[in-house]
Amino acid sequence: MYRIDREKLQAIIREIDQAIYNHGHWYQNLIRSIVCRLPFDERDIHEDAHHQCPFGQWYYSCDNKEIKKNMTFISIREEHKLTHNLARKLLLAASVEEIILPIDYDNFSNSVERLRLNLQALKYELEETLYNRDPLTGVKNRVSMLSDLRKQMTFIKRHLETTVIAIVDIDHFKQVNDNYGHPTGDLVLSNLASYILQHLRPYDSIYRYGGEEFLIMMPHTNIDTAFSIIERIRTGIENYQTHDHNDEYIRVTISAGMVNLEEQYNIETAIEQADKALYEAKTNGRNRSVVFK
Template sequence: MTAFIPQQLRFVIAEIDKAIDSHQQWYQNLLRVLVSRVSPDEKDRLDDAHQQCQFGQWYHTPQADLIQDHPTFISLGVAHENMHKRAKQLIDLVLAKQSIPVELFDAFNDDLEKMRVQFYALRHEFADLVQNLDPLTGAQTRAGMQAELNKEHALAKRSQQPSALVMLDIDHFKNVNDRYGHAVGDLLLTKTVQSIQHVLRPYDQLYRYGGEEFLICMPNTTLEQAQHVAERMREVIAEQKITYDKAGSELYVTASLGVTSLDPAHSVEDAINMVDKAMYEAKSGGRNLVRVR
């Protein structure tokens, strides 16, 4: 799976908005069944009712693969399935003309509230990502970087879950701008980010740190795993062919990368300084290299 691009983020937000609207309508219809005893939708009485609603159909299709590993998305799916199972129990009791235990109704409402909170948490996260995207490359800007890194650092402290940082700098980028012009430099940045995104996971965080420098935060990733991913990024950047004029002229570039852990024992600032030093070691070592600290 690749990292998000702006169009994908907007698609996810649109699907979440549809889900919020459709479930609000679904809930109103369910209340009519429970209170006014109107006939229920037969789909709500199926064992796989959670796969039959509009959100469920999207959740269980390849279109949702973009965020299938996102923890909130997984929790949302669990709450959604539980809610539909309890809704089926409520409907069956109504049709059997039996009273509804308050515990069952409260459990149903608890799952409904969990869904609501997770829906809006996902939407808020992805909306923030869209807002903070660099308009040229599609990478995230530094505007929200510190807060997100602090959040990941706190999570690493609580869960002892490893995380890693990668700093990437395009080699001789100034020479590209000087020789070919800024338009070609912009094209190079855009194409390089696209190449990087095909290596990263959707929940890896890619930031445009400086002009031609990028910082990647990789949650739930060991130092060894991050080094492997960094080597793959270095390879795909070196392999890309950038056509920059109508004659089909091609430009080749390389990048130098540093890798370090987002160590809970040290501050986020310490980790950024460490990965920056590792990247400069790759530069001084001959470029087109990965160095680990």
Template sequence: MADGAPDLTPEEIKGALAQLDQALHHHDLWVESIYCCLICRIQPDERDLAADAHRRCRFGQWYYGPGSERLSANPCFHALENEHRKVHEVATLLLRLSGESRTVSVADYERLTSALKQMRLEILTLAREFEETLFNTDPLTGARSRIGMLTKLREQQVLVRRKIGPCSVAMMDLDLFKDVNDSYGHVVGDQVLAAIAAFVRANIRPYDSIFRYGGEEFLICVPNTTLDTSRKLFERIREGLAGLRHKAHGHEDFQTTVSIGLTLLDPDVPVEQSIERADKALYRAKSEGRNRVSVWDVSEK
């Protein structure tokens, strides 16, 4: 999702798209009823004349209901609220004019159609964002896929170059993951990957990003964080992951560990080189015994 918005699981994104589509359908039906009232001069629903009419329609009930809580941090979601409110404000005005047998001016009518177009644009923008997020999400782990990884890192590199703040990049790899697959099967291995990615997502900030780099390897981007602060963060994540217990049918619960290589995103070299540095630090963490965080050293050039 957009920076600052919490990451949604693929299931949540699919659910949000379905809810948004249904809410839009109900709003289209509402628009037809408004036009019917204005053209045929019939009595409108009292809810459409209320000061909080935008909360009473089916779309508003969805928007302000518990089903949309996970979307509330998304900037597009808040922009949609403003446009939806405008639609109802103009519609209420036109309904009152019509009810008083006063002429609805062309300008007022155009205000309504303009507000409706803007609201639909906001809905389509939000839906497109959900669809792109779904496309860029690894279906197994819920982490972002590699598709948008370099773009994200290059965006952060620009901010580092402008001295907005440092950015840390970490490569994380499950230790001895082949043994997990060999001992418990690939289904359990997939469950372990998903559980580890979920733990990391729950323990980083909304504007941090975790990408599935490949296999059992993940890249994590942590903006506005010094190397010392990010190392403490990843030590906590490493310890937390080592304490996770995984289940396998017919076996006792088991635990796994991860190794992590860490570096700062360098503003003066291609982002691929910063990834390579994090990977070298990861390799050192593996060679020194695994289950540890290693920071890239300039001597490793």
């Protein structure tokens, strides 16, 4: 889950595009040198060739902490180093006019392809973050929500899934903004989104629905299980210190309304029903969960 400024994220995506181009250009020149028996770049047979190539210079100079924690970004490190080690083996054989074994070429070619696929996957993940995630909290945005819910509804109509949605709202959030300021309010929102995400199951999804509201989709779930999950999150947040403001911890509570996704309804109707259940939770004192009936 990234919380990166959109302009920085766009810049990183442009850098990855350039890195993909640079490595493709390096590959073409290397193959041309071997096939046509042309002089090659001496740096390509150094032990640290993976640091010296244009892609390596970008990769090892990347200082964005969030990107560096990305598993795809991490996996690129070893594959990129392997690609250069295999390239060095081919170049050294070609330089003394030895026959290059098919297995050596195949290993190199396969490594280049795996590296390319990893780079494309990293670019896709960052673009998904840029266009389909809320920049403040890092969770999915409303556009992704509607698309995912409609996909889920197709499974429900084929009787392949049982799914519950919940709308969660921070109680008296306006008071947080009024008393502590909007920057602190933003931190509270961001921290709560992280808390909820950490306490959902791996296949559940959370979306920024609007303002201080989040929608949670829980597939493979009946209403009783969903209620237990939301209640566990609600009580956890009630005791959670969300942000230290001038040595003062801020505590908030949430209310939630939930409903089964039913095949006879459309997505908009289901959201409206969850919203009605949320309204009931609010009018009955807040800091509670209500199932639509």
